[in-house]
Amino acid sequence: MTKPNYALGLDYGTNSVRALIVDVKNGREVGTAIHAYETGEAGIVLDPSDPNLARQNPADYVKGIEVSVKQALAQARRHDKKFDPANIIGIGIDTTGSTPLPVDREGVPLAMKKDFRNNPNAMAWLWKDHTGHAEAAEITALAAKEHPEYLAKCGGTYSSEWFFSKILHCLRSDPQVFQAAWSWVECCDYVPAVLTGTTKPEQIKRSRCAAGHKAMFNEAWGGLPSREFLAKLSPKLGALRARLYDKTYPSDVPAGKLTAFWARKLGLKAGIPVAVGAFDAHLGAVGSGVDKGKFVKIIGTSTCDVCVWPSNENLPDVPGLCGIVDGSVLPGYLGLEAGQSAVGDIFNWFVNEIQPGGPVKGSHEALTRKAAKLKPGQSGLLALDWNNGNRTILVDQRLTGLLLGQTLHTRPEEIYRALIEATAFGALTIIKRFEEYGVRIEEVINCGGIAEKNPLVMQIYADVTGKEMKIARSAQTCALGSAMAGAVVAGKEGGGHAGFAEAQQAMSGVRKKTYKPVPADHKVYGELYKLYRQLHDAFGTKEWAGSLYNVMKDLLNLRDRQLRGE
């Protein structure tokens, strides 16, 4: 019997980082640990006067490596006396995104420098930071006019959650930080650079996935948007382009080798390969077994939908998608990404902020139990799932939640169920958009905490979409996907795998338990979806007479004015 080989996956989520050690032969997870970021509220730096702001301290990312990996190794040792860290053959990393951070000439995050300590603008701009919404609109408008091709692959609208919206907003709102930043680095590029000692901006192997989905990078037009284009937004942004990057890489390419410093610190073998980073959802899709016809939903605080399409087969641009990027998920395939800006976050908001009745009355469990007894449509309620804007298909952060149909008899569990249903209708809207443009969806594989732990949510998703819902075998598919990347960069000769297809075959799968649509409920949801779509189009689009498109925007503008005291 040969000694088992392991790969290490690091998964940087919104509130914490997880380390996972996996047997590359069969996907067995032998050790895992989570470290919660220490700065801010649940790891997020907020601004009470600006609900759009969400930042993170990059020092939390670095500390998280050590704490989570050491604990995961300890757990592996506890469970298997023969476990040997020297058998870890490669490392992969996924993170949230677009989460760019400004760095100096040496690649040191500005937030780690004395001059900028405690300045949120010098920190990492977390994916859900929406301070750049005006800049996003500006970028969209300019691209629509001068380079429609830039938008065609990212759904037709450049989002406030993305790379250039954030950087341009920093340039406008905190020129000192912008000026001090030699370059800007995605979190998923920063962590591999730290581990491989390649933090100088020009050394960093940038992620194809981050660049393609969030920074309009495409080899067809020579990489990032042109200097001229960026300069029209601001001459300084144009000048920054040369200090960004021209090349990008998928995660089957090594970013470098683990430095002696980090090997010693973590107790791993120096020189093992570290894969180029990618976004959590993309490696999560890999860890869930994404493939042609297999649609992966990563359901957490928000939802990411990922599928792939052979690069050599024709696919039209799909309006409203977050992105279509060659090689962003699997080499040789277009990676297609869509998503919902808030899913679990909406349920958490209702349970923790609005209905905090404690474990007996107002917990997720109690509400789920009662909500499960309701029939579709029985409450008379209908909600829109836009409490954090709409990522797909409207690509509009300046949208807000809506609850309709409440009477004096409406109960909390009815609202809870209506919120679940709203996210299911949002999910269906995305699936329909894919299918309308010819992307066949033969299998839906769900992963993430909610997919695993809330059968009611999965059943409602099945009933609403009319599709069977499967659940990925691993409870931590993002970290598993990262570990797979680690196994792939180790290569066959290094004890790993020849490519992602082989790694998926060996290391991923789905569970026995699936959720099948109940025909009668699917029918009722068909009626409700028509009404959802009516509200969706009324508040989310401006195409027709009598549109209510202005309402949410006017309210947000008034809110912002009042908060600023104007």
Next chain:
Amino acid sequence: MTKPNYALGLDYGTNSVRALIVDVKNGREVGTAIHAYETGEAGIVLDPSDPNLARQNPADYVKGIEVSVKQALAQARRHDKKFDPANIIGIGIDTTGSTPLPVDREGVPLAMKKDFRNNPNAMAWLWKDHTGHAEAAEITALAAKEHPEYLAKCGGTYSSEWFFSKILHCLRSDPQVFQAAWSWVECCDYVPAVLTGTTKPEQIKRSRCAAGHKAMFNEAWGGLPSREFLAKLSPKLGALRARLYDKTYPSDVPAGKLTAFWARKLGLKAGIPVAVGAFDAHLGAVGSGVDKGKFVKIIGTSTCDVCVWPSNENLPDVPGLCGIVDGSVLPGYLGLEAGQSAVGDIFNWFVNEIQPGGPVKGSHEALTRKAAKLKPGQSGLLALDWNNGNRTILVDQRLTGLLLGQTLHTRPEEIYRALIEATAFGALTIIKRFEEYGVRIEEVINCGGIAEKNPLVMQIYADVTGKEMKIARSAQTCALGSAMAGAVVAGKEGGGHAGFAEAQQAMSGVRKKTYKPVPADHKVYGELYKLYRQLHDAFGTKEWAGSLYNVMKDLLNLRDRQLRGE
């Protein structure tokens, strides 16, 4: 010094009855007591499978007389040793409405008879019972076609809350009860009939106010709608007309004299006059000092708006009002009624059902305290106040609540404030409608528990409407108005007053503390009201392309189907 004379007012609310003893010379309130109805939930019989149903046990009304009056007398005696019940010179009564109950040939409520005990259809159909919504639509449609004049004085739509909708629904849904009912009597006619021993249907002096506002009674067309009209809805309803009534009376007319039986039971003088009953809001308006130019808002679980207009001055029909009835509030004046189907009920629903955090976190007081710190528009929220339908100006019970603008940061106090603002926008919509049709509003006088106890609500009402909000002096203006009616039917010669004008002069007034609009906030609310009105018209009217008029109705229809298990 002459001995003081007192009048007794009985005020039948939604959950309890109040007795109030008032000095007729100066309005001093010397004794009061409340008795909560004992049947059902807070005095209301509900049906878990039909949220539209709300009934009351008429036995609770009768028991309520004795308990509340005796306690009020005891309180008066405790506070004033010289108080003598023999100095009570007259009694007035107000009740909710339309709250009709089926009675037999002798005037005995069917609910008190063995055959029908525990049958909710044999009980009083409480004002907020909406089981007759289909019948209301049917009556409206028929009247619009054949007798538009019937609708012209009640806002253009016959409501499911009203007399014939309820009776017709009983006829259709429980023919046995309908068949056994010799006649139907409003609660405000039933209680005076009990006290004066005139319960035989043909003896009862029916209230002008109930008949005119809820049963399309108008002397211009010979009283109630014609037999032919009613027979088209159902021949049996046509036949019922002869067993209803041809004459109606305002509350300055005695319904009869207190019987010896009730005088003994209560410890009052036999033979004192009992005024014809009226609805709570109408006598509440009288107790608040309603007069030409004085607009009274009775703000409780729901809101009633009452004003008057000289009968001999021209006034066009005002679409959407609940009614314009000569003499329904004050003799010699048209009584104009409007209202909001839920106000305090919406706040209670949110506090008790959705946000029950106990006295520290989720009480009215705690939420009010936090909500008061918010600026208008700061939350980004906007709500519609339709959790119990819309009484004025849409006259549509098949509408529901809406909350819009919520984000992941939305806090309970923001929702609470948005709900208050929604009711204020609803109030403004009513005021605007009055003014558009030439009814000048020089003074707004508020009464009811919320007006007295919640300065935030009153300030928001002032800021939203741009009008100063005054508060009636009495904390129980409905019971006070009833007592005034008692003083008026006693007459000058009986130690009371020659008419309501004299009684108001002597017995009512407003408080020193008023609420003046803050100009800056009024301006912001002007912006918000535009958006409220946009939603109001989108969901509440069907006039324009892209109307969302169907949405709430489709949801309610689906809800009802699912509840019935179809």
